[in-house]
Amino acid sequence: MKRDLLSALFIARKDLRTEFRTKEALNAAVSFALVVLVLFSFAFDLERDELYDISGGLLWIVYVFAGSLIVNRSFTREVPNDCLDVLVASPVPAWALFLGKAISSFTLLMVVELVSLPFYGLFNNIIWLKTFWPHFGLMLLATWGITVTGVAFSAVTVNVRLRELMLPVLHYPLLIPLLIGAMEMSTSLLRGDVVNNEPNLRLVAVFDAIFTALSLYLIEFILVT
Amino acid sequence: MREKKIYILAILGTILMVATMYDILVRMPDEAQQGPIGKMLLVHVPAAFAAFTFYGVAVWNSIRFLAKKDFHADSLAVSNVEVAQVFTLINLVTGSLWGHIIWGIWWTWDFRLTSQFMCFMLYLGYLLMRPAVADATQRATMSAILAILAVADIPLVFFAIRLRDARMQHPSPVLETGKMDPSWWPPFLLMWVVYLLIGGALISLRLRQETVRREMDSLRRELHAI
Numbered sequence: 092m093k094r095d096l097l098s099a100l101f102i103a104r105k106d107l108r109t110e111f112r113t114k115e116a117l118n119a120a121v122s123f124a125l126v127v128l129v130l131f132s133f134a135f136d137l138e139r140d141e142l143y144d145i146s147g148g149l150l151w152i153v154y155v156f157a158g159s160l161i162v163n164r165s166f167t168r169e170v171p172n173d174c175l176d177v178l179v180a181s182p183v184p185a186w187a188l189f190l191g192k193a194i195s196s197f198t199l200l201m202v203v204e205l206v207s208l209p210f211y212g213l214f215n216n217i218i219w220l221k222t223f224w225p226h227f228g229l230m231l232l233a234t235w236g237i238t239v240t241g242v243a244f245s246a247v248t249v250n251v252r253l254r255e256l257m258l259p260v261l262h263y264p265l266l267i268p269l270l271i272g273a274m275e276m277s278t279s280l281l282r283g284d285v286v287n288n289e290p291n292l293r294l295v296a297v298f299d300a301i302f303t304a305l306s307l308y309l310i311e312f313i314l315v316t
Numbered sequence: 317m318r319e320k321k322i323y324i325l326a327i328l329g330t331i332l333m334v335a336t337m338y339d340i341l342v343r344m345p346d347e348a349q350q351g352p353i354g355k356m357l358l359v360h361v362p363a364a365f366a367a368f369t370f371y372g373v374a375v376w377n378s379i380r381f382l383a384k385k386d387f388h389a390d391s392l393a394v395s396n397v398e399v400a401q402v403f404t405l406i407n408l409v410t411g412s413l414w415g416h417i418i419w420g421i422w423w424t425w426d427f428r429l430t431s432q433f434m435c436f437m438l439y440l441g442y443l444l445m446r447p448a449v450a451d452a453t454q455r456a457t458m459s460a461i462l463a464i465l466a467v468a469d470i471p472l473v474f475f476a477i478r479l480r481d482a483r484m485q486h487p488s489p490v491l492e493t494g495k496m497d498p499s500w501w502p503p504f505l506l507m508w509v510v511y512l513l514i515g516g517a518l519i520s521l522r523l524r525q526e527t528v529r530r531e532m533d534s535l536r537r538e539l540h541a542i
Contacts, residue, residue: 267469267473
């Protein structure tokens with residue numbers, strides 16, 4: 092078990108090292124997040140109070156769009172030179188391989204989110220520093236939910252035609268409950284309410300628990316075929 | 317034998333549907349408060365029940381495929397999902413028509429409407445993905461996994477929307493309050509049986525197509541090997 096967890100960390104380190112060397116997905120995802128933020132600023136001409144009402148929604152739409160670019164790469168990166176076959180044939184169990192991929196995608200998406208958060212505040216005049224730490228906790232939880240399901244779908248769609256199109260079609264509807272919880276809680280936190288968020292927090296945590304367990308169990312079937 | 321089964325199910329379903337629809341539309345009195353549109357419940361709710369029945373069979377067969385690698389289970393799963401989608405669509409469209417007349421709007425993001433719509437979207441993804449996977453084993457495995465992930469998500473959507481907006485716009489005379497008039501139960505249950513019979517016929521038909529396609533694929537592979 093300990094060895095498998097270590098293998099997962101090695102896989103994550105390998106992926107992160109590859110990504111930080113080329114910065115392909117990272118640069119694209121950060122730029123994409125910024126472009127979407129700019130578009131939103133033009134799309135909604137709202138008063139400050141109204142803006143706070145939709146602040147959580149705006150933020151998580153940006154994050155989930157950027158997340159698609161990150162998770163899409165997690166398994167497709169291994170397709171050239173048959174690297175995926177080698178990884179599957181290696182003594183690393185499928186769940187550890189998946190966990191490693193999920194950890195690396197999670198780290199990358201967190202970087203994208205943390206870089207775009209100040210721009211989001213700047214463009215929309217939203218004060219996010221006051222409740223940064225509780226919001227950061229929510230970001231950790233909800234981003235894990237996005238990446239764990241996204242990486243599972245990335246594995247599902249790795250051999251699918253038009254995989255870049257299929258991934259969001261499959262992934263976004265599944266994320267609805269997580270996003271509802273995260274959006275509601277973000278809006279509430281950005282308004283300065285740090286107390287009344289327990290039901291939404293529980294929803295995000297339950298989503299994470301269910302889909303982490305399911306993905307870790309089902310990944311064996313996905314990768315072996 | 318299978319063809320005979322399809323005909324029997326379809327003919328039985330059609331006869332029962334004509335009789336039940338006659339009963340609903342002509343013989344039954346209108347709903348006291350809503351008028352004739354209130355009878356939409358007898359078409360709308362059994363469609364949802366039939367869809368859930370077929371989704372349930374699909375998920376069960378998806379689990380069976382993963383456990384036993386039985387391609388017949390995969391064919392059963394996809395046939396059930398396709399037919400369940402049709403009944404979900406009937407449920408959504410009839411609900412929307414009813415909503416337009418009673419609420420004055422075609423749609424609202426109530427938790428039942430949203431979870432039903434998301435159910436439709438999730439399994440639409442399932443159906444869209446299947447033709448995009450070339451290998452039969454991969455296609456069946458990925459589909460089975462999608463079916464399982466989707467079914468785990470639907471209760472969460474339901475609770476998420478309920479949490480967000482506890483106001484319940486959708487009426488619940490059948491499952492929660494149980495206030496449906498006792499005389500409405502026989503046509504209600506008969507409509508469910510009608511949907512199951514017609515759905516069963518469509519599933520058998522679709523299953524035959526899937527079996528023939530699998531046989532053709534295998535023959536094609538053999539031909540390539542030669």
